[in-house]
Amino acid sequence: MTIELTGRAAHVAEIRERAEAEMREIGVDAAFIDRLVETFYGRIKAHPRLGPVFDAKLAGRWPDHMEKMKRFWSSVALRNGAYGGKPVQAHVGVEGMAADLFPEWLTLFSETLTDIAPSPAARDWFMATAERIAKSLTLSLFYNPALDDPARKPA
Numbered sequence: 001m002t003i004e005l006t007g008r009a010a011h012v013a014e015i016r017e018r019a020e021a022e023m024r025e026i027g028v029d030a031a032f033i034d035r036l037v038e039t040f041y042g043r044i045k046a047h048p049r050l051g052p053v054f055d056a057k058l059a060g061r062w063p064d065h066m067e068k069m070k071r072f073w074s075s076v077a078l079r080n081g082a083y084g085g086k087p088v089q090a091h092v093g094v095e096g097m098a099a100d101l102f103p104e105w106l107t108l109f110s111e112t113l114t115d116i117a118p119s120p121a122a123r124d125w126f127m128a129t130a131e132r133i134a135k136s137l138t139l140s141l142f143y144n145p146a147l148d149d150p151a152r153k154p155a
Helices: 002-025 030-046 050-058 062-078 087-091 101-116 120-142
Strands: none
Touching: 002 062, 030 050, 030 062, 030 101, 050 101, 062 120, 087 120, 101 120
């Protein structure tokens, strides 16, 4: 058992080291992740549709959310395990949350990356990751498989 745990820890460390090296090659480090989160959520707050939805959920808790998002993106990019939350559950029941907000979220994220990403590769990596996250959240929150039932489709 000890050998298995030691092997697992070494494997996790190897994954983290490889991710950090890959991110370093494209100019991504913890400082960039902090800047990305701060810049992006500053823009979210000012956005006419996204701002009110986020603020209704996070009023008085923005600093905690910012730290959580820094841990989230650090965990995703650097594979460091800094985030252990449940994104889908965090978004369930958020007042004003709608599927059509995700394209706006992605547009704002893309604009932020265009303005501050340290390299085109960093921009592409974060954008592709954000698109997967948006798709996953949209499907988790709004998809109803019953609507795909052929028996329910009009002839």
